[in-house]
Amino acid sequence: MAAPTEQITLYTAKICPYAQRTEIALAEAGVDYTRFEIDLGNKPEWYASKINPASKPTAAPVPASQPSPLSTKLAESLVLLEFLSDIHPTIPSLLPRDPVKRARARFFIDAVSTKFVPAFYKFQVLGEKEAVGGLMEGVESVMRLLPSLEGKAEGENGIKEGQGGQEIDPGPFVLGPNFSIADAAIAPFALRWELSLSNDIGAYEEGEGMRGLGSIWRL
């Protein structure tokens, strides 16, 4: 089997938060790759047929800098995060070895994808004011899973413990002190939300961004 890491070409777009997930993970892993910017408003005619059949300008690492028919094409940001951690199993900053921590990362990513991102899109991008309830629920679902906020008790020795009595690292990342693909999954969206809140972009009344929703995000 050919080594999948020989050469990676990343078809990406600066403005795409999904593509940025992969760029963040590649940077954290310290992996060399060729970056190919796709203009979302003017995609190359060969892109859909030769790189990504869905024509989604998300990131696609392939083992060639040109869209060769012999290269492997992969798409979907969350699939790509898993792929990078598979081909770099010795880089613990992508996905730790501990099966419990791996499950926690995946559980968090699932909450981001099913609860936060769809609501974020409706409220923030489409400007649907009535979606604010869903957005708040989405934010809370994700935040509840952060180590510093998760339902936990202070042990006798001052060490924070989770429901199963296991030690919980305080952060600053999703799994504790170390970055993982769970952070890459939410970072591009969280940063966009933060920027929107502080600049009154989206479905907020003027001045309400930071005062209301922003205060929760910064807990």
Ligand SMILES: N[C@@H](CCC(=O)N[C@@H](CS)C(=O)NCC(=O)O)C(=O)O
């Ligand atoms: N589920 C995909 C979503 C990718 C996606 O929707 N990308 C947007 C750009 S940010 C897109 O391709 N929109 C359609 C288009 O521009 O033609 C992933 O996670 O990679």
